[in-house]
Amino acid sequence: MTSSARRLADSVLPAAALVAMVAALYMVFVYVPSDRVQGIVQRIFYFHVPLAIVTFLAFGVTAVGSALFLWRGGREWDRLAHASAEIGMVLCTLVLITGPIWARPIWGTWWTWDARLTTTLILWLIYAAYLMMRTVSGPGEQGARYAAILGVVGAVDIPIINRSVYWWRTIHPAVLVTREGGSGLSDPRMGLTLGVSFTAILLLFAWLLWLRTESARLRDALEDMRQQVVGQ
């Protein structure tokens, strides 16, 4: 990437994320009307759902990065996969925190063994193992390859896990596309708010991903330089 593109990403991404986040906060707390049945607690949905979607995106990036790293080699793919897994882990944790906050007043319980909840929890566990793997196998090529294998196997496994826990039991509301074909969002302002907060989370993810891959790239470059100096 050229240095001007770098500078652009460094300045535009955080600014755009900030603007979108402030707009999302305003819309969630002030602009959007409360849900008639669920009341004020429903507003957490505008963060919960975008977080969940971007979590899947982040782990998807990890899976693709892992596969490309195994197939084509190249440390940039590994850096991308690693950075995305780290951020995905944070987002996934937030999903698992915001969900119960909503579920407690609405379902009357913090946690149920619903398919989506269970899948998200298992996803969290798989990527916790992924990140642990990176720490116990140390830096360098071998650890990266091991983590990439888990990245690929995990991605193949997720649909199977989802199917199995879905058959097992499910009660999670399907808000965006309900079985009747309609949407659970009764007011157009709700859809707009969801769109804005989704954009905010997405931009935040893009910015963090950029920061993490950049710092990993610089660390690798530094390591190479050190090797050269010491090696002489």
Add this chain to the structure above:
Amino acid sequence: MFALLRKDLQIEFRTKETLSSLFLLGLLTLLVLSFAFDPTSDLRGEAAPGALWVAVIFAGVLGLNRSFLAERDNECLQGLLLCPVDRGTIYLAKVVANFLFMLAAQVVIVPVFVFFFNVPASLGLVGVFLTIAIGLLGFSAVGTLFAAIAVRTRAREVMLPLLLLPLVVPLFIAGVKVTGRLLPAKPLGDMAPWLHLMVGFDVVFLVVGWLVFEYAVEE
């Protein structure tokens, strides 16, 4: 492949280390789980399939951990990799060996389970044994891949269960479901999708493992 498989089996027949530790761990798990549920309670019957599968999985993790430890000592893995065969073949041989060890342990674990949990001995037990066999094949397929990886990380005994258990959740759920149906010797009926899921899991991860094992053992 058969030579490699024979090597593993022969070592096992001579030392019987893996098998005996699998038996004992499975037995101990069942014992501990028997204490967890009151013997007079109805819950015990409900919990029985789960208890059986916990014992199977715990014993399995132990066996998988052992399978590459032996190769690691004296640099045997290097020797294996020098064999003029495809890495995928080494993987398949290891999967089959681990599968056979874990399956052999079930010959003891299932009867002990029947004994402890007071399960009516019926023809359903044959079905349970077959279900476990299907589950263990997939378990071995994923487990062998990650055992090869975990053995070369710093925290190897801990890493394997951390990596493996979340991945085999579908097998576990399906296994418990099907076993719960088979134990009272009810017809399988609507349990067929679960069996399909298990078989699908086996096939998918045998293929994935066969493809990526190469990267797991590369230096």
